[in-house]
Amino acid sequence: MLLSELEYARPGSVEEAVRLLGSNENARALAGGQSLVNVMKTRVATPEVVVDLNRIDALRGIAVADGALEIGAMTTYTAIIDSPEVAAARPILAEVARTIADVQVRNRGTIGGNVCSNDPTNHFPPLAAALGAELTILGASGERTVGAEEFFEGVYMTAVHPGELLTKVRIPAKGDARDGWASITLGKDGTGIVNVAASVRDGTARVAIGCVAATPVVVTASADETAVQDAVRSAGLDPPADVHASAEYRRHLAEVLAARAVRDAA
Amino acid sequence: MKVEGTKDFDAPAQLVWDVLNDPSKMANLLPGVESFEIQDDRRWKASVKVPLGMGGLKLNFNFEKIEERPIEYAKLSSKGQGVGAIVAMETQFHLTPEGERTHMRWEADVRIAGPVGSMGQRVFQPIVNQQVGNVLNALEAQVEEAKGGGATGAEQGIHPGSPEAYSADPAGPTHSAES
């Protein structure tokens, strides 16, 4: 509950944020703080400079451009849940956001923080992978956009490198796709034991499984439950084991929930 | 926690063995090494800031080579003392020369005590795999450097079961992540 010494900066612009993040190898961006601050309490991981992004309005907001959603990295879960644009363009985002922890966490936690911290149990990494999201990163050398599959690199590690900043997340237009979600959690709306996002488009299911590896595992198959289960089984998952679930049980849940996510998408 | 894997080097066994036995080279394998001190040919220390996504984990390592059969087998014990964690690791390297190339099988038994151990093991296992991946890539870079040759592309003995399958090749130190 008692953090180590740190420097705190609160930039007003994206450019200043990038400069601050580049100034120290151990500078970290602070978005909602719902993950980073708890890790800092254990003093296991200790950033030396905390760059608070909450005063940069340019990073907030939700826009729709020909059916696709452009969501600012600092948009909170609550804003996503209440957003008419999300409800119209891709309602699964709000449905999943509504199951994240509780009201207080949803009022502060952000989509950018969720994908950048990339805790294997987070909700948005598998959802972004299933929906084929594109993530825009701003660095000293300019801006680039990365697809979800290359964005997630390791536990707490993504394509956002030191000195860089995630600015927005683009969710492709829904078109006639149908999206689904299924998860087994530790208590209602608790930490994920296994979670699965699915997006079905003209007979093919794109399924992303969370909690079973450092990054979401994406599997595609025809959109019927047995095909999806076989695809997951042949992916040879090697999930970590912990006090809540063995590797074997997580592998089994991945198959069951993949089928249910596809059914939820129907 | 047991982690294991194989690695092939486009270099003769003697050269790989020399790297494994040169503490100054071994020190550079560690991610985020800040300083190291060689006590003797069997023992050396290093202070390290392991780059984790959320910030650095400061650890002071003591290394000791406890067993060796030249060019064929080495066993290294290391104890890392940090704020949130105490790491005890025993690593074994088995080298088999294949002409101009070398096949290495390695295994490590990693034990973490202290608050980090209770951070949820589901996160701890992939992180160890990642760091091991970094060490192996750094080892390969050292071997290449020792070989003087610039060619990379040494065929990597990655099979689905081995941990490298998890970690992509993170270019350079870790990344800013925030939440």
Place this chain on the structure above:
Amino acid sequence: MSTHEVAVTVNGERYEREVEARKLLVHFIRDDLDLTGTHVGCDTGNCGACTILLDGQAVKSCMLLAAQADGAEITTVEGLAPDGELTPLQRAFSEHHGLQCGYCTPGMLISATHLLSHTPRPTDEEIRRGIQGNICRCTGYVNIVKAIRAASQGQSL
């Protein structure tokens, strides 16, 4: 030791203080401002005993740095009935025995106040969803839900 100037309005009163960058907002409220109604019940942001209103939003003050509250408007449990005239929620919690030890009650009242300001007539499911972030170890939530429902229906005016 790096510090920051924090100018914050808490329960209508303005405070200007210098705080260590690393100080959590909950410790600032409890130790520096001596407003001990806001409590700490865990060290991982799960229990909600530290819930306050920050610019109208219910948030857990154990996951914010004090420096982040600069320029903000905060309401803690002490600010719900500054003149001692209990709110309908506070009265309903007592009438329906929605508290036993009272340690979770401050955070619970703030979450309930926030809930009713957004959803004046919540269903029981919505009430439970509204206090999902506030752990109580004494009541099993039965009478807390009853109290919030009663307050929302103006029963306990």
Place this chain on the structure above:
Amino acid sequence: MTETTVAPQKVELEVGYAGKSVPRKEDQRLVQGQGVFADDMKRHGMGYVHFVRAPYAHARIVSVDVSKAEAVDGVYGTLTPDEVVELTDPFFELTTPPGSQIKDYALAVGKVRHIGEPVVAVVAESRELARDAAELVEVEYEPLDVLVDARRAEDDAAPVLHDDAGTNVVWSGTFDWGDVDGALKAADRVVRIKELHFDRFASTPLECSAALVEYERGTGQFTLYCNHQMPGVAAIWMGPALRVPLDKLRFVTHDIGGGFGNKITTHPQLTACCLLARKLKRPIQWTEWRTDQHTANAHGNERWFHDVEVAVQNDGTMLGFKVKAIDDCGAFPRYEPLGCIIWAQVTPGLYRWRNIRVDFTQVVTNKSPVAPNRGYSRMQQLWLTERICDIVAHELGLDPIEVRKKNYVRSDEMPYETPNGCVYDSGDYARCLDIALELIDYDAARARQSETADKLIGIGIGSTLDSGTNNFGQSTLLNPELQFSGNNEVATIKLDIFGEIVLTLGTVPQGQGHETVASQVAADILGVSPDQIHVRPGHDSYWNSHAGFSGTYASQFAVTGLEAVKGATEKLSLEIRRLAGAVLGGADPDDVVLEGGFAKRKDNPEAALPFMACGAIVNANNAVLPPDVRDVTLNCRHVYVPPFTLPDQETKFGNLTLTYATQIHACVVEIDPATGHVDLVDYAAVDDCGIRIHPQIVEGQVHGATAHAIGAALHETFAYDEYGQLLTANFYDYHVPHALDLPEIKTGHIESPSPFSSLGTKGMGEGGGAAIHAICAGIQDALRHAGKEAVVHDSFNPPERVWRMIRNPQETAALVEVTE
């Protein structure tokens, strides 16, 4: 054979405030955030203490170096194990040799024996700085082998935790009542169960432990502003350890954020704070954070049951059982080994079998020490009897509900003497069960069980007792040398100079509303309203209104607490009536009545003396006192002593508890066969706690105990890896139920007055873990109905365990064997 306890002379309370759910006095401050909890206390110049805690579960301490920490600007000082050994003696051990050779100090001495054990204390000017400095303390450890499985504690290869004791066994003994071998021979069937496991969890009160400790050099007086729930016992441990008289330890509690038994064994940390306050000459503030509480404060007793043999007739009548129990008390027996006997208060559970044998062993392991967690030791025994009942019913193809009704003690047999001499005072178990079945609409649930295809539906019953008001004489059955027996509680009430009525309790409320309930009883006796009775909040040993067993634990307030209040208030009433009688022309006290704040002559209500006048005369105008009432002080202290006798050493026979509240729970569970996820779709709890003084508070206790037990049955576990690392060290991984996790709890009640308490009340609140029994029964019923012969053998059933029982029922079915 001790004679049945003598029934006290009954007192009919005329209908007054007792029995009504009056507004709680405590709420006014608590709903405004004006409660005073231990961590809220502040003192000028106080130092914050941070403990350097063991990162290993078992290791020798090679060296401790605090020089770097002490060199930091702003650090006030440290406390090391060497100082503790020099300045204090080990805490008093309750058990017999060799266990009693165990040395337990305020800090780890020589070895660390569990993760998180305090090794060094650092004090600094701020919380953060104390933590920074703690990182500069260098402790060198030599890791040792770790013991985390109590079943291995007595193996030769097992590491011995306490070299002074030379064994991991804390206590062991045999309890043999009736003729179990005869019953096993005479029985139609013998049901054998190889192994059952009652899991490790705790009630984890939301407020962690905390204390602000001051030391006054001139008088050597320690004042501990803390949230300890049993100061009487804490003083008995700490006084001898600190080598100070008990009166030098003043315990003050105000508001406590829940205790549930988890705030009874913090005397090591409090002793360290006392040493620091004395050494550093400044107030010391200690706050335990959540991870500290999980790793190093108080867990519930984990208990293994082996080789159970049950003698049963074909019609389901159960004759008796025998079992071998191994109790895992963690690294130090602090409140233990009392857990080795307290289960004997409910040996037969709610059943009439007369032949029971228990071979009981308690061992230490490299895990957090245990403390009397809600339901303490009785919950484990009740879970055993309920598991036996369900397994026997299913193995014999009988309905578990019928087997219960056949074997329940009947109300016409009450007061019922159990095989080991405890007396179940009153109750109607079968009737409570019927009400519970009605509340969950049993027939509809059975119908749905056969119709529903995609889910497994199960109905479970959990019957339990809340044995209240301990006879501490049971400790002499563990250790004949102990000089503890009976029980006591104190209250003091006075009528002050301006007519204020001030009531002081010896109990230590942590949310049970003692101020309110005590004021109801006192109000009815004095003929005033509860609002006119000021009850001092919390506990203060300086009030001199406490005794050796004062505190709030073991479901006893409604009896010991209220009997003390009643005793003191009746004394005050008599004094007021004597005084008024004398002043109003020599009337006899029985001819004076107290009404509306006046003492009136029955024969002439006009002749009345207001309470204020009584207070004024005695306190400030006593020359006018008639001679025969000069002894009146209007300040009355009463010590309630329950009518206990010493149990018999040889036969271990005797009455161990005064009253028995009942709770019968029924639940309907829905299991998702593909994932093992268990949902509670209907839940009912029916209680019988004798006369209810404040019905709403009683019901609140039932809700809370049910929630604790549901959490323990489905979500909560203290799991350790083979290195002794606690894997659920905080609320992120140790998942306590949130609002959405719990069902609507339907409640019903009946009131069987207790013949052994003058108010007819019964201590209640611990709930005996009824929901654990009910959920285990519900899961097994669902599996058996779906043709899965699995046996629910653990009290904790997370989704994966249920999934494995569905997938491979034989694995657990093999635990049970039935022979003719």
